[in-house]
Amino acid sequence: MLVQFSLKNFLSFKDEAVLDMTAINAYKEHEYNLIDLDMKEKYLKVAAIYGANASGKSNLFLAFYYFQKMLTESFNNVSGDDLKTIEVCYMPFKFDEDNENTEFEVVEILDGYEYKYGFEYNDKNIVAEWMYRKNIETNRKTTVFERYGNGSIDFGAVVRKECDMYKEQIPPETLVLSFFNKLKLKTDIFKSVYGGIMDTLVMDTDxxxxxxxxxxxxxxxxxxxxxxxxxxxxxxxxxxxxxxxxxxxxxxxxxxxxxxxxxxxxxxxxxxxxxxxxxxxxxxxxxxxxxxxNKSMLIDELNVKLHPLLLKFIIDLFYEKTSKAQLIYTTHDTTLLDRRFFRRDQIWFVQKDDMGHSELSALSDFKVRPDASFEKDYLSGVYGGIPLLKEFNLKAGE
Known part of the structure; x- marks a missing residue:
């Protein structure tokens, strides 16, 4: 189950952006919209992301796609046209003289543990990589491994005995998780985390x-x-x-x-x-x-060629009581942007500033009146994420 995904310096997202599927406990509406694991926190089953054309909504989905691509291909390190995978997947913010590193991180709940896994990279090598595990029942946190800029790797006690002998064999452009997912080990940590990440279905507009x-x-x-x-x-x-x-x-x-x-x-x-x-x-x-x-789905422009009622039908599939599946989608359709259907923490916005930076924010970041119309306020520009149209004149044909 996806808890959180963050990205930094990828395409239009220059600064860190965090999509958090953790529900806000203070909100009591639509309890059936939540995944309850008998923990302190509950988690969202559905998140809708709104934004103007070219605001960067699709880049959020591309980020997760390239995050997965790095995992699947960095071990073999070959990706068409004789380019290395790390070169293909390095797509930093372009309107900047400094080519900084790109960073991805995911938090997943898998088989009674919460895993935090991420990495930082450029077109030459993996700069940093980390994985931590927390036992949900005991709340005990452990380090699985940490990789540093000088290429050294420190393994935690939970995997050290099996993994220490291999750390000198991991190339600088290969992810530790990708490397150990290919090996037959007694521990199932690497295969579990790798499988959990790859279980998220990422679908584009086509x-x-x-x-x-x-x-x-x-x-x-x-x-x-x-x-x-x-x-x-x-x-x-x-x-x-x-x-x-x-x-x-x-x-x-x-x-x-x-x-x-x-x-x-x-x-x-x-x-x-x-x-x-x-x-x-x-x-x-x-x-x-x-x-x-119980998989997660990320769909870009889900509303394309779909009637709003059909969109509501698809969303309602994910509210099945016994399922822990999740749906994250982008849309321009404001028909469902209504407190009758969504909690405030389920609605997100992407907007781009004058410098070309995309920013991700949640409706819960704003002070919302109890009687507010989400759709009306959104279209009025209260939450951002809408196109700013300049006045122009159309001349009639002569």
């Missing part, structure tokens, strides 16, 4: 065009739980009465069923449906998978 997601996920849903999918299709009222699949020549084919006014049924290839329908089904499949497996 993810619904990836037909591979449908080919991978849809057959099992049709075979095992078609009723839930049909209920979803019925709820969004797009005229699909049934859906089925078959395999021909090792190729999976999908069909939807429509009825005319006389009750006659007609099959249509799923991929001949509208883009909105395909995206709706793809989102449902991914969301249902995340909810059933």
């Amino acid at each position: 993810f619904y065009e990836d037909l591979g997601l449908i080919e991978k996920l849809l057959p099992r849903v049709i075979d095992d739980s078609k009723e839930s999918l049909l209920n979803f299709l019925d709820a969004i009222d797009i005229g699909i009465k049934d859906i089925w699949h078959k395999k021909e020549k090792d190729e999976e084919q999908f069909f939807t069923v429509h009825k005319d006014k006389n009750g006659n049924c007609y099959d249509l290839s799923l991929f001949n449906e509208s883009e909105g329908t395909i995206k709706s089904i793809t989102i449902f499949l991914c969301a249902r998978t995340a909810v059933s497996l």
